[in-house]
Amino acid sequence: MIEFRSVTKRFTTDVVAVDDFSLVLPSRKITVLVGSSGSGKTTLLRMINRMVDPTSGSIEIDGVDVASLEPVKLRRSIGYVMQNSGLLPHRKVVDNVATVPLLRGVPRKQARREALELLDTVGLSRTLADRYPSQLSGGQQQRVGVARGLAVNPNILLMDEPFGAVDPIVRAELQQELLRLQQELDKTVVFVTHDIDEAFLLGDQVVILRTGGLVAQIGSPTEILARPADEFVASFVGADRGKRALHLENHGGGELVVDSEGRLAGVLTRDTESGAAAQGRAGR
Amino acid sequence: MSWIWSNGDLIWDRTLDHLVLSVPPIILSFLLAVPLGALANRYRASRGAILSSVGLLYAIPSLPLFIVLPVIVGTSARSPLNLIIALTLYGVALMVRVVADGLASVDPDVRQSAAGVGFSSWSEFWQVELPLAGPVLLAGLRVVAVSTVSLATVGAVIGVQSLGSLFTDGFQRGIQAEIIAGIVATVVLALVLDGALVLLGRLLMPWTRKSSSRVMLPLTPTPLTPTPLTPTTTPTTPVTR
Ligand SMILES: Nc1ncnc2c1ncn2[C@@H]1O[C@H](COP(=O)(O)OP(=O)(O)OP(=O)(O)O)[C@@H](O)[C@H]1O
Numbered sequence: 001m002i003e004f005r006s007v008t009k010r011f012t013t014d015v016v017a018v019d020d021f022s023l024v025l026p027s028r029k030i031t032v033l034v035g036s037s038g039s040g041k042t043t044l045l046r047m048i049n050r051m052v053d054p055t056s057g058s059i060e061i062d063g064v065d066v067a068s069l070e071p072v073k074l075r076r077s078i079g080y081v082m083q084n085s086g087l088l089p090h091r092k093v094v095d096n097v098a099t100v101p102l103l104r105g106v107p108r109k110q111a112r113r114e115a116l117e118l119l120d121t122v123g124l125s126r127t128l129a130d131r132y133p134s135q136l137s138g139g140q141q142q143r144v145g146v147a148r149g150l151a152v153n154p155n156i157l158l159m160d161e162p163f164g165a166v167d168p169i170v171r172a173e174l175q176q177e178l179l180r181l182q183q184e185l186d187k188t189v190v191f192v193t194h195d196i197d198e199a200f201l202l203g204d205q206v207v208i209l210r211t212g213g214l215v216a217q218i219g220s221p222t223e224i225l226a227r228p229a230d231e232f233v234a235s236f237v238g239a240d241r242g243k244r245a246l247h248l249e250n251h252g253g254g255e256l257v258v259d260s261e262g263r264l265a266g267v268l269t270r271d272t273e274s275g276a277a278a279q280g281r282a283g284r
Numbered sequence: 285m286s287w288i289w290s291n292g293d294l295i296w297d298r299t300l301d302h303l304v305l306s307v308p309p310i311i312l313s314f315l316l317a318v319p320l321g322a323l324a325n326r327y328r329a330s331r332g333a334i335l336s337s338v339g340l341l342y343a344i345p346s347l348p349l350f351i352v353l354p355v356i357v358g359t360s361a362r363s364p365l366n367l368i369i370a371l372t373l374y375g376v377a378l379m380v381r382v383v384a385d386g387l388a389s390v391d392p393d394v395r396q397s398a399a400g401v402g403f404s405s406w407s408e409f410w411q412v413e414l415p416l417a418g419p420v421l422l423a424g425l426r427v428v429a430v431s432t433v434s435l436a437t438v439g440a441v442i443g444v445q446s447l448g449s450l451f452t453d454g455f456q457r458g459i460q461a462e463i464i465a466g467i468v469a470t471v472v473l474a475l476v477l478d479g480a481l482v483l484l485g486r487l488l489m490p491w492t493r494k495s496s497s498r499v500m501l502p503l504t505p506t507p508l509t510p511t512p513l514t515p516t517t518t519p520t521t522p523v524t525r
């Protein structure tokens with residue numbers, strides 16, 4: 001469990017990135033921080049592994065204040081995946097995956113063997129092991145990034161817009177892969193995105209942020225969609241338009257679900273709870 | 285031409301002298317420039333101070349330096365050591381800025397992510413920043429190598445033997461072939477050292493070689509699609525260490 005207690009981060013006197021932020025991130029769940037650019041998502045994430053220290057307030061991991069932990073050691077125990085994969089361009093794929101175990105003193109041979117196994121885990125062919133990152137596609141690089149994040153078998157995985165730089169088809173694949181992995185691995189995942197669809201797809205808990213690191217709403221995707229806290233949330237999640245604003249149309253006895261642009265979204269069947277059916281579709 | 289055939293040994297000896305004079309300064313200036321350049325790159329205050337003082341170093345004219353150095357260091361004016369120190373100073377003057385610029389050119393995203401996965405600042409410097417600055421360092425080192433080889437000829441004027449001795453001697457005795465031999469051998473030596481550095485770079489930095497020659501191959505089920513550039517620029521956050 002990760003807990004933020006009244007955390008504030010001021011970079012300068014007038015730049016307040018995060019303001020009095022409190023949140024409990026349950027273990028073995030995916031918590032998604034979502035918000036527009038500059039809403040403090042990265043700052044929040046980086047305060048967990050002490051890449052950024054809060055101005056006030058505290059962050060605890062399983063009851064231990066991270067401020068009491070040595071930053072380098074703490075970071076080596078937490079998986080960290082960032083946009084553009086952040087891979088080391090001068091190391092082969094397999095060595096990139098083995099980076100942190102090697103830093104922790106795992107023997108080279110063992111580290112490489114385990115790195116190859118991790119390539120399997122994230123669905124990459126072992127034939128890519130000896131390539132350099134620049135010789136991979138963006139999607140492949142992201143998978144290597146995830147494999148590297150998993151390499152020390154951390155309890156916590158921090159992901160900062162990990163799929164932000166790949167095209168929609170690859171992104172959808174990576175999202176499914178992450179869900180599959182999460183079923184197997186059961187990590188405490190903190191995932192940052194500005195894509196609300198991605199947030200609803202992946203998040204057990206979704207935190208919607210406004211500029212200044214202010215919480216607009218915290219809840220499960222269902223809760224947020226069913227009861228947006230305010231106008232800001234409603235418009236941010238698009239509850240009032242597009243694919244999410246569904247209504248029923250009756251065509252010769254069959255009830256069809258139609259989106260706000262008049263496109264057919266599906267058929268309403270009686271044996272399913274109607275709310276859940278519409279919701280599931282809306283959340284993709 | 286016949287002078288060259290009958291004096292092959294002499295040319296070879298002077299070439300070796302020249303090598304002994306120029307290789308140590310090249311290596312030493314690199315070794316000295318790395319910590320200085322790193323320091324210059326790390327703090328804003330040190331950057332200005334270090335870069336402007338090494339810049340001044342380069343402005344010292346070489347002949348007076350050769351004369352003043354022995355007084356400061358305590359070597360004899362004709363000692364090769366004197367020349368090696370002077371050449372090292374010039375090399376450092378060139379190389380410090382290169383090191384600072386090379387380190388500054390390392391992608392901040394890569395540095396952030398290295399810090400994020402748990403590199404200490406020490407290991408990050410040696411294992412991430414320095415190797416990634418490699419191509420810039422190599423380019424700088426090549427300039428230092430060539431300029432050192434050419435500067436080392438000046439030693440002849442103060443009586444330190446080098447390929448430069450061939451042109452001072454040839455000039456005094458009016459042997460044109462000797463002058464030409466000196467010039468050609470100097471150029472060849474510079475080219476050889478330059479080539480050696482390029483080769484060393486290929487050996488030590490294989491990633492720079494392969495990325496240009498091999499293209500992405502769709503070996504996995506992942507559809508091969510161009511990666512769009514990041515749409516937003518993330519503000520860089522200082523990393524607490
Ligand atoms: N090192 C820094 N120095 C000064 N201000 C900073 C620094 N890092 C972040 N900020 C500011 O803090 C605020 C939050 O930044 P943060 O990077 O956390 O946003 P974000 O939600 O991750 O945005 P994005 O979606 O663009 O990545 C922004 O206003 C940003 O300009």
Ligand SMILES: [Mg+2]
Pocket residue numbers: 041042043160518
């Ligand atoms: Mg961010």
